[in-house]
Amino acid sequence: MSDELKYKLERAMAVIERLREATASMVQPASASIVQQYGRDPFLVLISCLLSLRTKDSTSLPASCRLFCLAKTPQQMLELSSGAIEKAIYPVGFYRVKARTIHTICQDLIDRFDAQVPSGEDDLLSLKGVGRKTMNLVQAEGFGLPAICVDVHVHRIANRLGLVTTKNPDETEKALKALLPQHLWAECNRVFVMWGQNVCVPISPFCSRCVVADVCPRAGVKRSR
Numbered sequence: 001m002s003d004e005l006k007y008k009l010e011r012a013m014a015v016i017e018r019l020r021e022a023t024a025s026m027v028q029p030a031s032a033s034i035v036q037q038y039g040r041d042p043f044l045v046l047i048s049c050l051l052s053l054r055t056k057d058s059t060s061l062p063a064s065c066r067l068f069c070l071a072k073t074p075q076q077m078l079e080l081s082s083g084a085i086e087k088a089i090y091p092v093g094f095y096r097v098k099a100r101t102i103h104t105i106c107q108d109l110i111d112r113f114d115a116q117v118p119s120g121e122d123d124l125l126s127l128k129g130v131g132r133k134t135m136n137l138v139q140a141e142g143f144g145l146p147a148i149c150v151d152v153h154v155h156r157i158a159n160r161l162g163l164v165t166t167k168n169p170d171e172t173e174k175a176l177k178a179l180l181p182q183h184l185w186a187e188c189n190r191v192f193v194m195w196g197q198n199v200c201v202p203i204s205p206f207c208s209r210c211v212v213a214d215v216c217p218r219a220g221v222k223r224s225r
């Protein structure tokens with residue numbers, strides 16, 4: 001490992017340790033709440049992640065819970081009409097499209113995977129509406145596998161902290177996987193998401209009350225509070 005990478009790794013470990021403590025009392029990400037409430041169920045993590053796309057956790061989490069009151073398996077989900085799913089998940093973004101996608105995915109799981117969510121990267125990515133973010137979240141939170149889900153928060157914070165210098169979430173995922181030990185991958189997602197929702201917000205982050213301000217170069221930050 002080069003000296004530069006060693007330095008970045010030490011900094012990354014220190015950042016994650018501090019954020020672990022600082023986020024302990026924050027509202028956890030929706031996927032972690034789903035696991036806490038329903039156990040490690042890849043199907044429920046997958047569906048809740050789809051509902052959370054382009055929707056705030058504060059809207060998508062209650063919507064997921066309303067839907068899971070009605071159905072918790074692919075078979076049960078297919079017994080619901082699209083209208084019933086739409087009604088349960090409203091007002092998540094694109095709720096009509098998402099209701100149709102849920103039906104398509106459930107039928108696909110039954111047809112190709114014996115009604116089970118697959119754990120492999122290629123199989124997960126072959127499901128309708130599943131991109132790398134959802135795939136990684138299902139692997140990490142649904143199966144407990146080493147995976148880094150890079151959403152907008154993780155991408156933004158990793159770059160601001162100078163841990164990576166990347167243009168998009170896919171590049172960030174690769175760079176963080178090269179930098180961090182596997183046992184920190186899932187936690188990196190959780191603490192960065194909470195920090196990104198509360199402190200290192202997209203516009204004008206709260207650097208004055210940030211616990212990692214002394215080790216953060218604030219790359220790309222033009223205005224802060």
Ligand code: SF4
Nearest residue numbers: 200205207210213216
């Ligand atoms: S110091 Fe500012 S830019 Fe750096 S992580 Fe904290 S809030 Fe984000």
